[in-house]
Amino acid sequence: MLNDKTSESRAQEREQAEPSExxxxxxxxxxxxxxxxxxxxxxxxLLSGSFGRADLGDKRTVADLSGPAPGAAANGKQLFTANCVACHQATGKGLPGVFPPLDGSEWVAGDERIVxxxxxxxxxxxxxxxxxxFKGAMPAFGQLSDAELAAVASYIRAEWSNKAGAIKPELFEAERKAATRTAPFNGGAELKALAAKAS
Known part of the structure; x- marks a missing residue:
């Protein structure tokens, strides 16, 4: 018993106090x-300006991404910036071999119904x-209103070197109602078939 107490006191002597700040x-x-x-x-x-070159990064503002205020006319350029510029680029030139150009495109300047x-x-x-x-996929933008779709379509048809006329929201309304399609068009061949039906 004495040995236990002695060894315990020796162990305590070897312990050092906890450090404190x-x-x-x-x-x-x-x-x-x-x-x-x-x-x-x-x-x-605080002292640095914008980071990097605007053409190499996403410099959209909250106003660009928020869309039009309720009751306001849709802004085609804002809608294009928010929904299309990532693929087709602000210049409308697309990315060679990846995303097709809108500037000078026969599809953009062609039949309004196809657009x-x-x-x-x-x-x-x-x-x-x-x-x-080009071989890829372009998503549907059916979630946008007829007025918004008309605004973005009219913007791309008149922007850059394009000189096609504006598209009215009524066309989108009619095409939306007449549509039985549930899947995207399968390339240019189906779009040409749609154009043939229209004529």
Whole structure:
């Protein structure tokens, strides 16, 4: 019993007290370094302008993404920026071999009904634009109102080198009502077939 108490007291003697900040504070050099980093970061954020080139990143504002106010006329350029620019680019030139151009496209300048159906139903598969073949998918934008679809379609038909006329919301309303399609168009061949039916 005595041996147990003796060994216990020796073990206690070997233990050191828990360190505390009062007796061993963080070295002052680390505190100064941390404060300097915080001040430098805050100054950098406050004093720096926009980051990078606008053509290499998404510089859309909240106003660009929020869409028109209730009761206001739809803004085709804003709708294009919010929904189309990622693929077709702000220049309307698309991405070579990946996303087709809208600038100078025969589909954009062609039959209004085709443009309306492309926006309402989307397109997948192979499509030829200005002599170049593209194979991909364009989503449907049927969630947009008829006025919004008309605004974006009219914008792309008159923007860049395009000189086609505006499209009225009534066309989208009529095409939406007449549609039995539940899937995107399967490439340019189905779009040409739709054009043939229209004539």
């Amino acid at each position: 009062r007796s061993q504070p963080i070295p002052l050099i680390f505190l100064i370094g941390a404060l300097a980093l915080v001040l430098w970061g805050a100054g950098y954020i 309306a159906n492309i926006l309402l139903h989307g397109v997948t598969g192979e499509i030829s634009v200005m002599g170049n073949t």
